[in-house]
Amino acid sequence: MSCRAVYRLTPCHASCGVNGLGRYLLTLGAFVAGVCLLQQQATLPPLLPLLLAAALAAGMAWRAPRLRLPCLALAALLIGMVWAGWHAQVRLADRLSVATEGRTVVANGHIDTLPHATRHGMRFGFRPDSGSGLPSRVQVSWYGEPPPLGVGERWRLTLRxxxxxxxxxxxxxxxxxxxLQNNLGATATVRHGERLPGHAWRAGIDRIRAQLGERIRHTLGDAPHAGVIVALAVGEQSAITPDLWQRFARTGITHLVSISGLHVTLLATLVGGAVGALWRRVPWLASRWATPRARLAAGLFTALCYSLLAGFGVPTRRTLLMLLVGGICLWRAAPMATSAVWITALAAVVLFDPFAVLAPGFWLSFLTVGALLWLAGNRDGRPHWARAWAGTQWAATLATFPLLVLWFQQVPLASPLANAVAIPLVSLVVTPLTLLGLLDPSGLLLWLAERVFAGTDWLLGWLAALPYATWNLPTPPAWMLAPAAIGVLLALLPTGVPGRWLAPLFLLPLFLIRPEPLPPGHFRATVLDVGQGLSVLVQTRHHALLYDTATEGMAERAILPSLRALNVRRLDTLLVSHDDNDHAGGVQAILDGLPVERWSGSLPPTHPARAASVPYAPCIAGQRWQWDAVHFEVVWPPAGHSARDDNGASCVLRVANGQTSLLLPGDIGRHQEAALRDTALAPATVVVAPHHGSRSSSGGTFVAATAPEWVAYSAGYLNRFRHPNRIVVDRYAAHGAQALRTDADGALVFDFAETVLAHGWRQRVPRYWSSALVTPQ
Known part of the structure; x- marks a missing residue:
């Protein structure tokens, strides 16, 4: 196997040995691995024993030369854990105290992020003055129609x-x-606000970013891609519509509509090249400072300025640090392997921000750069430009493929073609036009940048509409990443290298391993965590039903990603209980996001989603069907029933396999519960509490008639309705029902066989930042 990619040097003079480079790579790699290991812990470990163990390992590396390499790696790994653990302790200590939660707090401070519009108002970061009793940074939502807000402005806010x-x-x-990543120790809603005089000095750069963004919006008006131009100029992405984000994701060019490392590098190269060309034409300058150094300094300064303009996010920090490492090497004319540049930039980002490893974009970005360096180091000669470009796209796609499957369960197959067109247009045309347009008083360059991107987006829309634009795969086990990584490295080796043919064998498990299907007669119900709303997925061996869709926002952010993660590619039935926003608000999003064979519910004829092409039928008591030896029956409402409100018309669904059963009662109240009891309502092993556990439901006779072993409460954290009601919780407990609730346990999973097994998703995937939370009372 060729090792040129690992030991290839930058264009400097070689002097360091392979052994020294190997130790360097291993030490920094172990440090990063230690940070990653700490971030996977369910609880934070004590740091002093780790620190003592690191000192012991370092001492053994010094005293025992034969064990130097493994001891050095162990010491670096433990130091990485200590470093990340200390930062985590500081962040958790800065969280809002339990005593202050829910109380009204008046705080002076300043807005420290660019405010952006949401569906219901404005959202921004707020940095309170010391002594307010709040964390150092708070994410604030101001609902309704707040007054004009600007970054750096000082306000006195009354917060909850x-x-x-x-x-x-x-x-x-x-x-x-x-x-946790963004150092936000609380969320808050504004009850009242008063503008204070002055601005915060530390928000000076953000104020410039806000002014530039406002100028672009004023110049472009309601142009469809104005939000993209703002994002490319100042890194503010809130004006990009969800439809555009979906198209970018399906074509794999999301990284191009943010100020990514690619844009920073290309802009630094362009400016550095222009400065170098001018510099050597001025003898007085060239005689005092070498042209290569002037070109290098100009490029690095440009990268720094553009990174600050972008808000100094993780992608720009990573690129800037990598450029600085390479720049220092070139400036000093000292040798440094490309692999060392890569690992140094990786470790430097993690050193400055140990929470960066929690972001998928961090790994996708670094792996793409690493794959390109690996590919460049293994190339023989200078290939034709078309072959080189195709190889670059292949390397970038292949390097990120395993993580895309693990995190998003889909791979944009149109990505190589989309990037082949979009990268040169966006990076070499749209971005330079946008930045030059900031200096153009006529606005012509900004308009031209927007029009060029509009043409690019037209092509992206065509690619996204192709039948196989994305490839959906089930979520693989985490252990598959190790063989997949080996397969990626082998696949990127030059043709003819021994062992390259083994690459498909290491990648094959990602395609072949499928989750074990449920046996006939078994079914699984997942009560999704959708805040103050309801959505329940019921799966049998070959079929899937979704009961309720929560709000539109939750359908997009929570339900659809969960269905993909659970390998649900289509819905056989969508059942919407009634026409309340927290149950039916996401209907259209589900119909647009997944193939649905049929759907039904208690929705009025005027509901917009009933105009969809998917057949709709009202739910009526007595409707029955069977999937994979599992029986489904609608038990409410009866035909011709006229309810006083939407809640009373809720579709009630019973699912049973002959030994265990599930009851989904929607938002029915006590009148409907009494009517169901009169129809000899059968007991249920699991009941999803009616109306989120409201006091107006779950009467004593209903609880006694259903006699559940488990009760599930779907309710928002500290919701204003105080659901579930304490009286209702005690009533179910008195009848022997075990309780799970989404606000405390996350999504609730019930496996129905001869008995029922239940667990919450927080319990299945515990992390230290969530275990520090207090269970809602």
Missing amino acids: PKRPHGVVNPGGHDLERWM
């Missing part, structure tokens, strides 16, 4: 804070992890 808490589902976004 909460501790970091998000929905937890298979395949879903982990909000608590994201808040």
Whole structure:
């Protein structure tokens, strides 16, 4: 196997040995591995024993030369764990205290991020002054129509804070992890706000970014891709519509609509090249400072300025550090292997931000760069430009393939072609036009940049509409990453290298291993964590039913990603209990996001989703069907029933296999419960509490008639309705029912066979940042 990719040197003079380079790579790699290992822990370990063990391993490396390499690696790994653990302790200590949660707090401070619009108002980062009793940074939501807000402005806000808490589902976004990464110790809603005089000095660069973004929006008006131009200029992505994000994801060019490392590098190269060309034409300058150094300094300065303009996110930090490492090497004319540049930049980013390893974009970015360096080091001669470009696309796609399958369960097959067109257009045309347009008072260059991207997006739309634009795969076990990584490295070796033919064998498990199907007569119910709403997935061996869709936002952010993670590629039935937003708000998103064979519910004829092409039928008591020896029956509402409100018209579904059963009662109240009891309602092994555990439901006779072994509460964290009601919780407990609740346990999984096995998703995938939360009372 060729090792040129590992030991290839930058264009400097070689002097370091292979053994020294190997130790360097192993030490930094072990440090990064230690940080990663710490971030996977369910609870934070004590740091002092780890620190003592690291010192012992370092001492053994010094005293025992034969054990130097493994001891050095062990010491670096333990130091990485200590470093990440210390930062984690600091972040967790800065979280909102339990005593302050839910109380009204008045705090002075300043807005420290660019405010962006949401469906219901504005959201921004807020940095309170010391002594407020709040964490150092808070994510604030101001609902309704707030006054004009600007980054750096000082405000006195009356806040209702909460501790970091998000929905937890298979395949879903982990909000608590994201808040930990971004040093946000609480969320809060504004009750009242008063503008204070002055601005915060530390937000000076962000104020410039906000002014530039506003200028672009004013110049482009309602142009369809104005949000993309703002994102390329100042890194603010909130104006990019969900439809555009979906198209970018299906074609694999999401990285191009943010200020990524690719843009920073290309811009630095262009400016450095231009400065170098001018520099050597001025003898006075060239005689005082060598042209290569002037070119290098100009490129690095450009990279720094553009990174600051972008908000200094992880992709730009990674690129800037990598450029700095390479730049120092070139400046000093000292040798450094490309692999050493890569590992140094990786370790430097992790050193400055140990939480960066929690972001998928961090790994996708670094692996892409690493694969390109590996490919470049294994090339023989100078291939034709077309072959080189195709090889680059192949390397970038292959390097990220295993992680895309693990995290997103899909691979954009159109990505190589889309990137082949979009990278040169966006990086070499749209981005330079955008940045030059910031200096153009006429606005012509900004308009031209927007039009060029519009043409690019037209092509992306065509590619995204292709039948096989994306390839969906089931979530693989984490252990598959190791053989897949070996397969990727082998596949990127030059043709003819011994062992390269083994690459498909190492990659094959990603395609062949499938989750074990449920046996006939067994079924699984997953009560998804959707906040103050409801959505339940019922799966048999060959079929899937979704009961309720929560709100539109939850359908997009939680339900659809969870269905992909659970290998649900189509729905045989979508059943919507009634026309409340927390149950039916996401219907259209589900119909657009997945193939649905049929759907039914208690929705009025005027509901917009009933105009969809998927056949709709009202649910009526007595409807029955059977899938894989599992029986489904609608037990409410009866034909011709007229309810006083939407809740009373809820479709009630019973699912049974002859030994265990599930009851999904929607939001029925006590009148409907009494009517069901009169129809000899059968007991149920598991009941999803009606109306989220409201006091207006789950009457004593209903609880006694159903006699559940388990009760599931789907409710939002510290919701304003105080669901589930304490009286209802005690009533189920008095009848012997064990309780699980989505606000405390995440998504709830019930496996129905001869008996029922139940667990919460937080219990299945514990992490230290969520275990620090207090169970809602």
